[in-house]
Amino acid sequence: MRKTPGLTRRDVLTTTLGAAAFTLATRSAAAQETPLADTTKKWGRLPNALGARSPVETPKRTLNLPTSSRTPLQDLHGTITPADLHYERHHSGLAVVDPRTYRLLLHGMVDRPLTFTLDDIKRFPATTRVCFLECAGNFFGTREETTPQDVCGLTSQTEWTGVMLSTIFNEAGAQPRATWFLAEGQDAAVMTRSVPIKEVLRDAMLVYAQNGEALRPEQGYPVRLLLPGIEGNASVKWLRRLELSDQPFMTREETSKYTDPLADGTARQFSLVMDARSIITSPAYPQTIEKGFVEIRGIAWSGRGLIRRVDVSTDGGKTWKTAALQQPVLPKAHTRFRYAWQWDGRPAEIVSRAVDETGYGQPDMTALRQARGRRTRYHLNPVTGWTIAGDGRVRFGVERVRV
C-alpha cells in the first residue's frame, strides 16, 4: 500500500494521542472497506479526504458504441444520476480544457461583444435546476437480452448550477433582431448548433456545476450550455463561443445529422424537444423475480414540461393502472414512478406509458413508424415493456418495438 505524506502525519498524530485503536485504524479507503463478517469487533477507517462507493457496488456505464456511453438506469434509485455515471456522447472525443485560460466569447448581433473568464461567469447571479439531458438517438431494442441501460441509457439527470443565458445576453446587449444563436464548443469537432432564441431563453443556462461540484470533463468542464428539455447535442459542451444571428447557420449537426426523414418525403429540422417517455427499470433484464410482492419501478420524463401520469400494465397493455409519482414532480425532469404488484407466477408482460402536461401520450412503435416512416433514427420514444416467464426470468419485450 502506498502511503501519502498526509497519511503518515496523521498516523503519527493519532499515535501521540495514545489511543491504540486510532493507530490501528487508517484513513485509507482501499485497505479498510472490504465487507467484514462482523463489523463490530474492529475499528473501521477514520474519515478521509475523498469518499468512494462500496466495493460491492459497481455501477458502470456501458460502451455499446465508440462515441457514447450509457447510464446504468437499472442500478439507480430516485432521480439523480451520479456525475460519474452520466451518459456521454462526444462528437470528436473529450476536450480537456484549462480553466485558467478558459474564455467564452459572446458576439454577433449584440451591442457589446464580450469575453468572459470562468470567474466572470461564476460572478453572475447563480441559479440551480434539476433536469434531464437526453440524446436524440436514445433507443435500442432488438434483443430480449437488453437491459434498461441498453434500451435508453442515453438519458441522465443532474442538479445543474450556473447563470441564466438571458442574463449573459442582456450583459452584451442582445439586439432584438437576433432570433438564433450559434453555440460552439472547443472539442476537436468544434461542435456547433444553431438554437432558436425565443424557444429556449426561458430555460437556457450556462452551467459550471453538476450535482454540487464542478462539471465533469465529460460534461463540458468548465462551462457548457444547458437547454432543458432539448436534445442533448444542442447543450454544447466545453463552450467557447456564442454568436447571435438573425438566421440559423445550418451546421452539419442540424442538417445531415439530428434531422428526421419522414414517411411523406419531408425531413424535419430543428426537432429539438424530447417528447415524453418512460421505462420500467425494475424488474428488468437480467433480473429473475419471485412470486408475491413486486414493486414495479421506473422513470418517466418529458421535454415539454411535467409528467402528468404514468400508466402501468401487467397484462401486456390490455388493462392499465395509474402508477404513483414520487413528489416533487419537476418540469423537464426524470420522475420516479412506482406500482405495487402481486405476481402470481404466470407469464406476464409489464409495460409503462407516460403522459405529459400537454396531454401527449407516449406512443407505440407502430404509431411512430406510421407517422414517420422507416428511416427516421432520432426521437424514438416507444412504449416498452418486459416479459416475465413462468420461472420469473425477465426479458426485454422485443415484439412490442418490432415494426
Add this chain to the structure above:
Amino acid sequence: MTRLLTIAAALLVATALIAAQSSPKRYGIGTPATPDQIAALDIDVRPDGMGLPPGSGSAREGAPIYAQKCAPCHGANGEGGAGDALVGAAPRDGAPFGPEYERWRNGRPDVPFTIGNYWPYATTIFDYVRRAMPASAPGTLTADETYALTAWLLAKNEIISESEAMNAETLPRVRMPARARFVPDNRKGGSEVR
C-alpha cells in the same frame, strides 16, 4: 388567516412579476472583445456565404487531397468506411426516404444518406470540413484545400462539374437536391403522434 396568507402570496407573486418585467440590469462583468479576438474564433459559414474566407479550389485540385486525407475513412470514392458515406447521387430527383423513394427502390437494398441525396446546404460541407476534418488532424486544412475538397465532394455527387471552382462567390449559389425537403419541426405535444 388563510385569506391573509393568500393576499401575501399574491403580493409576492406580483412583486416577482414586476421584477422580472422591469428592464434587466447589467452587472459590468466581462471584457470587451476585440475584432482580432472575434476573428480568431469566428470560423462559421452560413448558407448566405457569411464567413467564407478568400481562396478557391476545384474537384481536380481536391482529388489528390481527398485520396491522401479523407479516403482512409470515407473510402476511395466517398462510399464510406469507418467514416460516413459521403458520395451517392441516387435517387437523383429524390431523397433516400418517403413514398417516391420506396417506389424507386422497389424492394432493392437501401442507399445511404449522403451529401448528394440529403445535405440541404453546400456551405455546410465547407464549414464542417474546415472545423472538424480530417479526423486525424482536425482544423489543419487551408482555405484552398477546403474549397477543393468541397468541390470534389459536390462533383462526385454530380452537383457541379469537375472543373468548377468553389469559392466565396460560387459556393453559396450551389443548390442542393434535397434542400426543399427540409421542414420545421411540427411536433407540438398534445395527443397527436407526429
